[in-house]
Amino acid sequence: MTNQEKIKELLGSHFGYTSFREGQEEAILAALSGEDTLVMLPTGTGKSICYQLTGYCLKGIVLIVSPLLSLMQDQVEQLKMFGEKRVAAINSLMDIKEKEWVLNHLNQYKFIFLSPEMLQQPLLLERFKQLEIGLMAIDEAHCISQWGMDFRLDYLELGTIRKTLNYPLTMALTATATETVRQEILDSLLLDKDKTKQIVYSVDRPNIAFSVVACRRNKEKKLLEKIEQLKKPGIIYFSSKKKADEVTAWLKVETPFAVESYHSDIEGDDKIKIQQQFIQNDIDIICATSAFGMGINKENIRFVIHYHLPASMEAYLQEVGRCGRDGRPSIAILLYEPGDQFLQMRLHEDGLPTPAMLNYAYRNGTVFDGSCSTIQQEIIENYLSSKTPLEEAKAQIMSRELQKKRQLDYMVQYAETTSCKRTHILYYFDETRIEKPLNCCSNCGLDESVYSADQDEFLRNKATTFLNWKKTLNELFLLEN
DNA sequence: CGGCGCGTGTATATACACGCGCCGGTGCCATATT
Numbered sequence: 001m002t003n004q005e006k007i008k009e010l011l012g013s014h015f016g017y018t019s020f021r022e023g024q025e026e027a028i029l030a031a032l033s034g035e036d037t038l039v040m041l042p043t044g045t046g047k048s049i050c051y052q053l054t055g056y057c058l059k060g061i062v063l064i065v066s067p068l069l070s071l072m073q074d075q076v077e078q079l080k081m082f083g084e085k086r087v088a089a090i091n092s093l094m095d096i097k098e099k100e101w102v103l104n105h106l107n108q109y110k111f112i113f114l115s116p117e118m119l120q121q122p123l124l125l126e127r128f129k130q131l132e133i134g135l136m137a138i139d140e141a142h143c144i145s146q147w148g149m150d151f152r153l154d155y156l157e158l159g160t161i162r163k164t165l166n167y168p169l170t171m172a173l174t175a176t177a178t179e180t181v182r183q184e185i186l187d188s189l190l191l192d193k194d195k196t197k198q199i200v201y202s203v204d205r206p207n208i209a210f211s212v213v214a215c216r217r218n219k220e221k222k223l224l225e226k227i228e229q230l231k232k233p234g235i236i237y238f239s240s241k242k243k244a245d246e247v248t249a250w251l252k253v254e255t256p257f258a259v260e261s262y263h264s265d266i267e268g269d270d271k272i273k274i275q276q277q278f279i280q281n282d283i284d285i286i287c288a289t290s291a292f293g294m295g296i297n298k299e300n301i302r303f304v305i306h307y308h309l310p311a312s313m314e315a316y317l318q319e320v321g322r323c324g325r326d327g328r329p330s331i332a333i334l335l336y337e338p339g340d341q342f343l344q345m346r347l348h349e350d351g352l353p354t355p356a357m358l359n360y361a362y363r364n365g366t367v368f369d370g371s372c373s374t375i376q377q378e379i380i381e382n383y384l385s386s387k388t389p390l391e392e393a394k395a396q397i398m399s400r401e402l403q404k405k406r407q408l409d410y411m412v413q414y415a416e417t418t419s420c421k422r423t424h425i426l427y428y429f430d431e432t433r434i435e436k437p438l439n440c441c442s443n444c445g446l447d448e449s450v451y452s453a454d455q456d457e458f459l460r461n462k463a464t465t466f467l468n469w470k471k472t473l474n475e476l477f478l479l480e481n
Numbered sequence: 482c483g484g485c486g487c488g489t490g491t492a493t494a495t496a497c498a499c500g501c502g503c504c505g506g507t508g509c510c511a512t513a514t515t
Contacts (some may be wrong), residue, residue, distance in 0.1 A: 068508075092510055117509045151507060217484095239506060263509070290507055311506085339482045347505055 003032045003057070008190070010051070010056050013084055021045050023201050027171070028054050030197040031135065036170045038141070038182060038191070040200045043175040043321030044297070048075060049139035051171050055111060058169070060134030064113045065158065067143045070094060070272070072113040073297040079111060086110035090118055103127055116154040119161050133168040138189065140294065141172035142314060145184045149352045149400050150375060153382055159190035174312045175321060176203060179430050203317055203429050207324045208332055210421040210449070212414075215337040219307065222335055223247070226305060227255060232284040233426065233454050234303035235292070237319055239343055241265055244287040244308065257284040262292040269417040293319060299326040303451065309340040309415065312346070312407035312429045316414075331451045336415040344408050347385045350395050353380050364392045420444050 002007075002191075005233050007028050011017050024046060027039045031054040040104045041047055055062035066072045068215050070091035079087045086109045088102050102109070106127060118124065138144070138158065150157035162170060172185055186193055223236070238244040241263040248261035260274045260283050278284045279298050286292060290310075301323040310316040316334075324330030353361075353376045360368045361380045372380070383393045421441035439446050 115509055120510090147507075152509065154509075240504085241506080242504090255495085313506095342482045343505075345482095347507095351506095 005030055006057060007032070007053055008076070010053055014053070014056060014084075015049065017049075021049075023199055024049055024053075027199045028057075030199065031171055032057055032171065034169065035197040036191050036195065037172070038171045038185060038196055038198045038200075039171060040198070040203075041173075041175060042201060042203055042205055043221040043318065046326040047139070047173045047175070048078075050173060051135060051139075052079065052111070053270070054171065055135050055137075060132035061106065062111045062135045062137060062139045063128065063133060064111065064139055064166075065116055065119065066113050066139045066145075067115070067152075068294055069115075070275075071139070072115075074297075075113060076111075076293055076339050084110065089113075090095045090124070091115060092359050105129055112473055114159055116152065116161075120154055120157060125161070125164055125276055126357070128165060133165060136162065136168045136170045138170065138172040138185075140174060141179050141185050142481070143173040144188045144316065144480060147288075148188065149396075150379065151423035153378060156188055159188050162190055176317045176429075178314070178428065181314065202426075202431055202434075203231050204422070204426060204431065204433070205321060205324060206435070206437045207327050208320060209437070209439040209441060209446055210320075211333045211423070211446060212332060212421060213333060213441070213442075214337050217337075219335050219337065220247075220250075223238060223305065224251075224254060225283065225306065226303075226333060227251065229348070229448075230450050231302040231451055232257065233278065233281065233301055233434065234285055234305065235301060235319075235322060236285060236287045236305045236307055237292075237310070238287060239287055239308035239310075239347065241289055244289055244366075247307070249286045251285065251287070258282060259285045259287060261287040263289040264291045290315065294324050296322055298322070300328075301325070301330065302311055302328075305334055305335065309334070309336065309408075309411050311344050311404070311411070313410055313414065313425065314407075316411065317425065317429075329450050331446075334415060338416075338417075341408055342414050348401075348404050351375060352401060355394055356398075358383070358390060418443060 004025070007025065011020065015245050023041045027037055027050045030037050031050075033288065039047060039050055051062065051064060062262070065073070066075065069089075069091055072091060076087050076089050088109055088111075090099060090102060090112060094102070103124070104110070109416070111403060143152070144155045144158065157223070162168065167190075170189060170190075170192065172189060178184065182198065183193070186196055213226075214221055215235065236247065238247070244261045245265055248259050251257065251259045262271065262274055266274065274283065274286070278286055279296070281300075303325045304320050306319070308318070310319065319333040323332065346449045350373045353372070357368060357372060357376060357380060361384060365384065367377045367384075410428060414421065420433065420443055421434075422436075422444075426433050436444065439450055
């Protein structure tokens with residue numbers, strides 16, 4: 001039996017599917033032929049099948065590096081649902097006994113999920129070294145580039161980890177990466193460009209229309225208009241937790257919809273609850289920061305609105321890519337007002353060490369901890385302990401700052417361009433628009449009624465809004481008395 | 482950025498003008514504390 005026949009059969013027997021989606025088969029076959037792979041498939045097209053099926057065909061354990069605990073748990077659950085028992089996530093949610101047991105019985109497992117931070121533990125690495133590793137998968141590999149330099153530094157250690165594990169067969173997976181970012185991923189993982197098979201598909205999602213709404217001190221009004229009009233469910237993204245909370249409270253009063261906010265301050269249990277309610281259609285609208293969404297598999301999200309300007313086109317496409325997974329018409333709206341970039345610039349400000357901080361640290365061999373943020377300290381300590389020359393450290397930081405600035409500039413250009421928004425997005429990913437969907441973008445002309453709740457529903461909403469208002473007023477009145 | 486809230490100061494005892502500062506995202510893990 002050829003590999004091709006074999007994986008087709010396993011697709012049915014393990015996952016119950018009859019055919020592959022675009023790119024999956026190609027990725028698996030490349031990996032099975034012994035090539036390291038970088039797999040870039042559009043958001044929501046089943047990247048996990050790629051490493052899972054590859055794993056089933058190979059001898060040895062599959063290590064999956066995953067960025068989030070919730071993502072690991074989802075994947076573990078999913079595999080168990082398909083009947084796989086030899087699967088575990090090693091993380092801080094595990095109690096010590098449980099962890100010990102898994103580590104002592106690793107050869108009974110097929111799939112192990114872990115974070116890059118967990119992989120830094122010497123004991124753990126020692127165990128994995130003694131194991132036959134069939135495949136090492138890096139899920140959401142864009143995190144290397146997005147987070148490695150100034151948020152989760154352990155993402156940059158994955159190359160060293162690969163080396164320690166004697167360069168196991170590797171598959172890196174992502175939905176959004178430019179040519180430059182793909183190269184960054186390869187370099188960071190110590191993957192040879194010429195020996196790594198890149199399976200790259202278009203980032204374009206033709207069923208998503210792009211719209212930019214120019215605002216002038218009236219974002220809230222414009223937002224309300226859109227919320228009342230659009231088909232639900234949907235996500236509104238903010239770059240501020242406070243603003244997300246405010247708008248949530250406000251929309252609860254102003255509209256009849258079920259609205260919840262989601263960001264890093266929400267307690268763990270509530271986070272899970274909100275996610276589940278959203279997935280079960282009990283919540284119409286989520287007001288979220290960038291904390292929300294990775295690994296959200298919900299088919300029927302109809303819109304993604306950005307109240308603030310995202311930091312980069314990669315981030316924007318990741319967030320926008322969460323709508324329309326069912327292939328039905330969906331819309332991505334950016335509310336833009338000139339000057340919006342300053343919030344992002346402010347967010348970046350304390351992220352990287354300044355030259356003065358570096359000078360001090362290199363002169364004294366220790367971090368000046370008076371005015372450094374935690375992450376700045378961490379970055380400096382990293383440079384000191386790796387004995388990176390001062391000038392090189394400075395150069396790296398400068399180039400990261402420049403990169404962030406360019407990314408933001410491109411978002412401003414996107415917001416302001418009077419030509420096709422879709423073309424502009426694709427250009428960033430070195431693609432040209434091949435076909436123009438009927439509803440392309442706000443500059444090509446959009447039939448907004450496609451995304452509107454039907455007239456009946458609209459009127460019903462209006463009526464309920466009114467009733468809600470009366471109810472709220474009554475309650476307030478009663479409180480007053 | 483630029484708007485807003487706050488405290489201070491000024492011409493006159495309440496109101497208004499002015500300047501200043503503020504505004505802020507993403508998660509692992511380990512360890513200490515309820």
